[in-house]
Amino acid sequence: MSTEFIRVDGRLPDQLRPIKMVVGVLDRADGSAYVEQGNTKVLVAVYGPREIHPKHQASLDSAIVRCRYHMAPFSTKERKTPAPSRREVELSKVIKDALSQAIFLENFPRTSIDIFIEVLEADGGTRCASINACSLALANAGIPLRDLVSSVAVGKYKGHIVLDLNDEEDEVAEADMPIAIMLSLNKITLLQVNGVLTEEEFKQAFNLAVKGSMEINRVQRETLRSIYASIKGEED
Amino acid sequence: MIGKLKRKVVVPGDKIGVIEEYIPYNGTYEHNSEILSSLAGFLEEDLEKHTVSVKTMRRILLPKPGDVVYAVVVSTSEKSASVMIISINNKLLNNYFSGLIQIRSSSMDSMKSIRSALKPGDMVKCEVLGYNNDIYHLRMHRSEFGVVYALCTKCGGVLVRSGKELKCQICNNIENRKIANDYGIIRLG
DSSP states (O other): TTTTOOTTTTTTTTTOEEEEEEEEOOSSEEEEEEEEEETTTEEEEEEEEOOSSSGGGOSSSOOOEEEEEEOTTTSSOOOOOSSSHHHHHHHHHHHHHHHTTTBGGSSSEEOOOEEEEEEOOOOHHHHHHHHHHHHHHHHHHHHSSSSSSSEEEEEETTTEEEESSOOHHHHHHHHEEEEEEEEEEEEEEEEEEEOOOHHHHHHHHHHHHHHHHHHHHHHHHHHHHHHHHHHHHHHH | OOEEEEEEOOOOOOOOOOETOOEEOOTEEEEETTEEEOOSSEEEETTTTTTTEOOOSOOOOOOOTOOOOEEEEEEOOOOOOOOEEETTTEEEEEEEEEEEGGGGTTTTTTSHHHHHHHHOOOOEEEEEEEEHHHHEEEEOOOOOOOEEEOBBBTTOOEEEOOOOOOHHHOOOEEEEEOOTTTTHHHHHH
């Protein structure tokens, strides 16, 4: 891996974009989170476990997860129509599956957990930022989780394996591979590949993604801890 | 004696210990003979019972049999009333759950029908019986249960208790309900 390679935004191949995470930003939601990764900005609200409407969707032995990934009309360079696109429906499903693995759904039979993701600004890696924000919002809602889900994309850009692609890189990249991991449990809940990677490149990319998600996981933990650290000061 | 483990903060996925050390309680779970946290909050260990649990700011509320709930009547018929549960054990919900009060489970001998005991818009205090046919079943079998807040059906004024009846403060209209013995008092935490 060439460490001399400098990317369009001045980053090294194994460098993440600056991350900002805030939890509990919405008053009306049971749990919420706001995440920035570079110029990508995502807001997530979580409701539940609550009564399902329509009731026929209910599962007798577990909660169901309903997820809506939506891009704001102003999130892209050109206006995006607010109607859900094919891509948004797919991402909703993929994100739901990545998160369902982590939630103790069997604890809340016949209820629904509703997740609303709003992409405020899209600059590559929105599904990863969404998953990171969702796991924070779920933890904020007090919903029991097996582990936090941390997600990051890796790709091949101008022949180099790079971490956390932005939109400019993504458009010309030879390959793009978003991964979501539960680090404490060593489990992968999402792995998609767009483009072509050799076996050697895949291994290299995968290891880089694990490294990147560890850094994201660290920020997620710090963000969740910070709320309780401030309470600690008040009570003692 | 509950020893607070130096007010240690944990988040989901954090390792708390091994299964030989503690019995995993609320907010924790066992995975590969290790105990992990499933919630974000303060770690609490009970040294006598050898248990660990995680205390969070937000607790998830779901109605269980035996819980005392406040509910708002949505509609009534001769034998039943459908209600919206808005609080559980004096804790206000962010959402609501649908409930059903049936005449046979409510011991209202003096009342011929639910329709004369409850009116849409009334706030009732009742006990959760259980969950059946996609709905929570409630009952108001004791004197502490029944209507705790109601409005006049003629003018919309607040009804106040006068003996076994309710009287409108504005138009002096007299109304009948299945009144809870602490009518007018709603305790919400």
